[in-house]
Amino acid sequence: MxxxxxxxxxxxxxxxxxxxxxxxxxxxxxxxxxxxxxxxxxxxxxxxxxxxxxxxxxxxxxxxxxxxxxxxxxxxxxKPKVNVIYERFVFGTAFQEENETIDAYVSRLRTLASTCGYKELEGEMIRDRLVIGIGSYHTKKQLISN
Incomplete structure (x- = not known):
């Protein structure tokens, strides 16, 4: 056989x-x-x-x-190797774009943060980046006061 x-x-x-x-x-x-x-x-x-x-x-x-x-x-x-430093750079320089809604900005931040390896700090990092990168001074002031 x-x-x-x-x-x-x-x-x-x-x-x-x-x-x-x-x-x-x-x-x-x-x-x-x-x-x-x-x-x-x-x-x-x-x-x-x-x-x-x-x-x-x-x-x-x-x-x-x-x-x-x-x-x-x-x-x-x-699977491509993730360059964590680069991913964190991109996340850390993400500002709300003109005409971008807050929901869309938060969604974009979540996507960017997912490759940064922040683990349990991810939520806090997104919150902080939101406060820093949001376009409206009035909204930024409200977020800081809460």
Whole structure:
């Protein structure tokens, strides 16, 4: 009996056969975004095919290790390294833009702060940046007095 060739397609169990596999991971363009999209597609596939309910042994890819380990390793390859100093610089210089609502400014600050590694101080840092960066002197004065 011959062994299947590397890269050859293998048959899937019958209960998986009606569920299409996720599209191949695109390694061109924004690879980090492509990787996030692929992971979401894979999670959806696992749920739809009931693969997530299978024992871990069935969820491994050619005994390379658990799927979680594989995904973690690929995360390390595709997720860009965060330059915390730069992210904090961008956050620290974020001022409310002309015609930007306070809600939109706070939302932007939350997004910027999420990559700064502030952890439990994140809320306080957003509050302080809001007070410093808000355009209205009257609103700034009210925030400081509270």
């Amino acid at each position: 011959s062994q299947p060739e590397v890269g050859a397609t293998t048959s899937r169990p019958a209960h998986f056969s009606n569920i299409p596999l996720p599209a191949k991971l695109e390694l061109k363009g924004d690879v980090a975004a492509n990787w996030e999209f692929f992971k979401e597609e894979w999670k959806d596939y696992e749920i739809a095919s009931d693969l997530e309910k299978q024992p871990q042994a069935k969820r491994t890819a050619d005994k390379l290790g658990s799927l979680a380990e594989i995904i973690s390793a690929l995360d390390g390859c595709f």
